[in-house]
Amino acid sequence: MTRHLPLALTLLGCLSPATQVHAGTVSLTVTDASGKPLPDAVALLEPVGAKVPVKPLPDTEIAQRQRQFIPRVTVITTGTRVNFPNFDTVRHHVYSFSSIKAFELKLYAGVPGTPVVFDKPGVAVIGCNIHDKMAGWIVVADTPWFARIGADGRGTLAAVPAGHYRLSVWHAALPATPRAAPVDFIVSAADQQHAVQLPVDVQP
Numbered sequence: 001m002t003r004h005l006p007l008a009l010t011l012l013g014c015l016s017p018a019t020q021v022h023a024g025t026v027s028l029t030v031t032d033a034s035g036k037p038l039p040d041a042v043a044l045l046e047p048v049g050a051k052v053p054v055k056p057l058p059d060t061e062i063a064q065r066q067r068q069f070i071p072r073v074t075v076i077t078t079g080t081r082v083n084f085p086n087f088d089t090v091r092h093h094v095y096s097f098s099s100i101k102a103f104e105l106k107l108y109a110g111v112p113g114t115p116v117v118f119d120k121p122g123v124a125v126i127g128c129n130i131h132d133k134m135a136g137w138i139v140v141a142d143t144p145w146f147a148r149i150g151a152d153g154r155g156t157l158a159a160v161p162a163g164h165y166r167l168s169v170w171h172a173a174l175p176a177t178p179r180a181a182p183v184d185f186i187v188s189a190a191d192q193q194h195a196v197q198l199p200v201d202v203q204p
Contacts, residue, residue, distance in 0.1 A: 028155045030149045030197075037149075041155075041198065062084055078142050081118075084111075091109045092108065137172050
């Protein structure tokens with residue numbers, strides 16, 4: 001008789017058989033200082049101990065429309081290539097001075113010929129040298145378990161093997177320094193729910 005493996009186990013084929021047997025889903029709720037849902041926060045779950053291999057995502061796109069970066073917050077894994085198409089009728093000059101990836105796409109319209117490769121983990125702030133109010137953030141994850149929090153303040157980390165992790169949650173409104181320290185987090189084989197409240201006050 002042929003046995004069919006659950007989807008979660010199939011997705012974790014790169015892990016050892018012992019680890020594959022136990023995997024769960026972590027459902028997160030992230031709120032601001034007043035208890036309101038906090039969209040565009042990013043949760044990262046990093047295993048304690050041996051590093052897990054992380055593959056680049058397929059080429060990702062951050063568009064410019066109506067003089068805004070869309071999406072405003074993008075989450076990718078290390079090694080992912082990002083395109084910056086300009087759909088506005090004006091030209092943009094996209095740049096970042098961030099330590100994980102400094103780059104400059106000089107004044108252009110349409111799609112630049114070469115994507116930008118983000119090969120270091122961390123957060124890159126992007127802007128436009130022509131339009132000062134344009135701002136965006138790219139969170140580069142060095143873990144396969146991450147989530148961008150939606151408008152309802154919720155996010156999901158799926159197919160997480162049971163074990164010991166460090167959970168960190170980032171938001172653009174948090175001060176750059178000091179960085180909030182990750183917290184120890186134990187994942188069990190059963191699905192879990194976890195609430196995080198960040199000390200930020202985001203105005204609508």
